[in-house]
Amino acid sequence: MKVIEVRNVHKRYPNHVAVDDVSFEVSDGEIFGILGPNGAGKTTTVECVAGLRTPDRGTVRVAGIDPQQDRDALRRVLGAQLQSAALPDKLKVWEALDLYASFYPDPADWSELIERVGLGGKREERFGELSGGQRQRLSIALALVGRPRVAVLDELTTGLDPQARRDTWQLIEQVRDSGVTIVLVTHFMEEAERLCDRVALIDAGRVVATDTPAGLIAQVGGAQRLRFRPTAPFSDDLLLALPEVSEVARSGEQVVVTGTGDLATSVMLTLARHEVVPADLRIEQATLDDAFLALTGRKLS
């Protein structure tokens, strides 16, 4: 079932076109990623979904609701954590949740929510005293306090250290497991690859491709690369004879094998049959970065 439908949305600001033509659908219960470089139109797109901006053209439906026609109904089914939306510095964690809970007709139990996002020990802390990661956790809690069906999370982990980022990812997965559909806006390839069931790649206000992360990578060939240092000499032809291998290159002691499919297994088996051990073996797979590069001719970050 489709929870969000975005069709041919176009939005221009006085000086530039932020969103040229964006369409996508989000299914119930998935984590849907909107991935693209800064300025690609990601935030404007989700602001249209969240009813904060009116698209110049195109239609948006969230759980069947038109965000422009029925803002109240929309706000009851959609919770949002927006980029650069802070709270007053002197507001305490529990006060923020208590306040935001009072905005909804049937709010979640916020003291349980505090525990769930891992801020149980920080109830009395003021917003200004929280770390970046803790602020984002509070933001997630605020986006969830109205028991939404859909949560929009914009650039959630920007500016967080790697540990806080991983903790936040775990939290997002828990939220999804509780049945909330998530739209995740990010410019981190790694984040989209790790979390998202499906990803829309956006560049210059247009959707370049929509697929699972693996599907996007496969679309651009899904090349893999093996690097190793052989313990015994062998002929390149040995590997070039394999259907998976497209190229063998050597630099100094190191051998670099490029190919597709089940490359690692077949190369290893062949080497083993000839009693060659691949020392210092590293496998490099194509990433969403490569997919983005192949699709747009530009690097993601």
Add this chain to the structure above:
Amino acid sequence: MRKILLVETKLHLRQWPTMVFTIGLPLALLLALGSIPDLSAPDPAMGGQRFIDTQLPAQMTLLAVLTLACTVLPAVLVTYREQGVLRRMSTTPVPRGRLLAAQLIINLAIGTVSVVLLVVVGNLVRGVAIPKQLPGFALVFLLGSAALLALGLVIASVAPSGKSAPGIGSVVMFPLMFVAGMWIPREVMPDALRVVSDYSVAGPFAQALRDTWAGHAPQPLHLVVMAAGLLVFGGIAIRLFRWE
């Protein structure tokens, strides 16, 4: 709405230095200036009134309200806009005007605390009479404060950043204090200046406070100017206020 009021009140109390300044400065000035013998003697230029009878306490009331309207209110709202507090609230079902309403109510309440302290402490310590036309005084206070707070909303609408808001507020505040008679009582103003004063919202506010303090009815013109100020500033604020 109750919860927004409660939370915003707590946040204001946590900014207690601002509150102490806003309420304390007019009170301290009333007590200090009220101790100067010349100012507590009947003054022929003011029709035999003593300076501390109505001029000083009314101007101190104006000072408290103008501080709230021109600096406290815009600073809070512009900072909220800058930090995205207003934006975040826009994603919830609560009508976002509620936050503005809560701010207006709280500032009106702080102003009320301030004026009650000025009246009571002025009376107990300096022997300033309690406003003789008390219901009229209360009405004038509410109307004038509402009009000036609406002006504060206009400042909050046009100020580009939290840092610039107090500066813009001061630029508005000091001329208003001047034409309202803070430094030159309206009785001794040149006629032309008094005409300007009559239409400056702050001038009518100060004069109507003085009139009701002395037991007279406020001048109709002054009530009309304050009401018009409330409508005009309120209308401009509604049109110009930006949520992000």
